[in-house]
Amino acid sequence: MSTVVAKKVLISGASIAGPTLAFWLAKYGFAVTVVERAPALRLGGQNIDVNGPARKVVRKMGVEAAILAQNTTEVGLQIIGQNGEVAGEFPKEASLTGTRELEILRGDLVRILYDCSKEHVDYRFGDSITDLERHPDEVSVTFASGITETFHLVIAADGVRSKTRQLMFGDEPQFKSLGLYIAYMTIPRLSTDNDWWRWYTAVDRRVLMLRPDNKGTIRASVAFLEDSSETDQKRQPDEQKSLLKAKLAGAGWEADRIRQAIDETDDLYFDEVGQIKAPRWSDGRVAMIGDAAYCPTPISGKGTTLAIVGAYVLAGELSRHERHGDAFAAYEKLMRPYVDEVQKLPPGTPKLVYPETKFGVSVLNTVAGIVASKSVQKVVGLFSSDDADEEKEGIDLPNY
Template identity: 40%
Template sequence: MTKRSGTSGKLANKTVLISGASIAGPALALWLHRYGFTPTVVERAPELRPGGYKVDLRGVSIDVCERMGILDDVRRASTDMRGGSYVDNAGATIAEMPADFFGGRVDGDDEVMRGDLARILHERTRDDIEYIFGDSIATLTEDADGVDVTFEQGEPRRFDLVVGADGLHSHTRRLAFGDEKQFKRHLGAYISIFTAPNDLDLDRWETYHALPNKLVCAYSSGGESTAKNMFVFGAPELSYDYRDMAQQKKILDDVFTGDGWEIPKMLDNAAAADDFYFDSISLIEMDSWSKGRIVLLGDAAHCASPASGQGTGLALIGAYILAGELAAANGDHSVAYERYESLMRPGVEVNQKFAEGFAKEMTVSSKGKIRLRMALVRMLPYMPWKNLIAKKITEDVQKAAFAVPVKDHKEYSVYEG
């Protein structure tokens, strides 16, 4: 890209601190830099976080990836999943379904591993953006002209604006808005995922095993020699330290010890995993996503839970809209934050409602209900109305994927190309 001269005007608030280097933070940094701002990204982890689960990019988020110039990279990193199957306790296949039926995908949609998307965004921004790894915000003190920030490790600094893009358990949100309990709504289940050996020799395939109030899955995506193991289980809200991996692994072990199929081996994989992820399936619901010069983005503002399949897409879309509105308002945060929220909130509410419904479907309460569901899945390919069912699933998914409209902000870019 070549820089334009004199097209951006004088920005009212140019320096922006972004907390979080997963998806939303680097995406926002990319757009802010493109519009002439000076973003800095701080991340508690010592390096880019690996691992994570498959994330769907659909509808508007695909459009945003294309505008960012990363769509070709996303396509190359595609999971290229072929389908999935349900198996019984002995490992015998109960039913199979193609990948597009599992996810309601249509032409143009894609699916990548979260870690791959984070890498793509970091590679696109690391030469232009200041990244601070291994540190975190300690305090935020706002006045009429900016925000004084102290860090747990580094020297204090001053920024014009601060963005919390640090996930469900956002530390920025806690500092600016208060305790997480005010905003988090537990949907009745927990999820864990981690990298594991491909013990089932899976090739772009998902294998599910359902138990009462539990679901386990192993899958391997395109280009990967390893697999992912996933556990989901229903439970009321648990008390644990979300940074204590050993405690989380024990919770998982306590819940699934004694279960059959490949679960004992998968629990051993969990014990050995260094990219172990464990969290509640929850929503974040807030009356406002901004307070003064501080604003929240992605899961920090409106987590739609892993059940929605749209959290990553909403993070990319939100980053595009927030940066674009800041550019359109020439850096006036009070105007930009209000526009950003008014554009995002209706679509976020659609996706959160979608997540509520899907979260209930992830765990089935009894063996009888599991048998009934498996019978329906097994019969589905032979039902005359199977295409109508597939169409309905796709329509629901696409409604969520196109719930947030976006507009063009090209005129605010200080770069050509």
């Protein structure tokens, strides 16, 4: 009597897309290994939200309640004026708001996805893929640890700067820069802080944001527009800190507080903002998902959604197609239109919300105040459904 051997799948990256894909593949009977370069789960990061069709997916996974339980406590978005006043306010119940019901810290979501998949998935931390050798029936993988192992399929889920993608596709995927740089960090919470996401626009194309978390601290971010030829995201940490402190000089509001915290924080993240425009997401027995394949930028607010939905779709297609090539083709056919739609940023983004002059900042804040008014919110609400927004997204999720 013959024994059916489960297909071995290697996933590179244990952030959001990787563990989600691992969960579903293991559920469908695949033998799944996840390799992560970091020595343990990377639990840092800022506020993210699980919206649109991703909420359907986490509900199917049985973790929606766990995500709700880790809510960041954020109550909505406040636009802060040039004198520190509230120029506009968008409660999370409003029709137009940046705060969602499933608002969670990135690290908390990573932990939830890991916990729900670890029992049936082989997680290997402190290692990474250094070479891929492709054969008709398998892929031979060499790891930084020195071992070599074969897998039926290899999936890159290791983010916008994916090293695995480079091994798979060379320089083929294109990183489209928006000329925007952003830094995230955790800073101490003060008695003057509140539970709003506070957005402050300074002159010279700078934005400062403070957001609450459920850890008793504040998540701060600094964003600015700059010629990419003049700013290098590969700078050493000390150089990044010096650059950020220079950018904060004279910005006003909480700039001095953030500037001081830069030297004390141990979780500073600094990078260039852009999109990944890949002409294809698979090649033979290798493929990619999430930010590695189609990063939409944090501006879209859909990076987490695409990661979760893409993982669900890829696993589902692999479960119902005998040939991996057919599964990869079906995955791309379903996901590509949705990704293209999500990656369409509003005209003028991001320059319109990063004005250079004091007058420009004043106009932006005035517009925000008008949009935030009860009368405008009421009109917008007439055209908005009270149902969960997953029903309004541009993809019809199959039931695998």
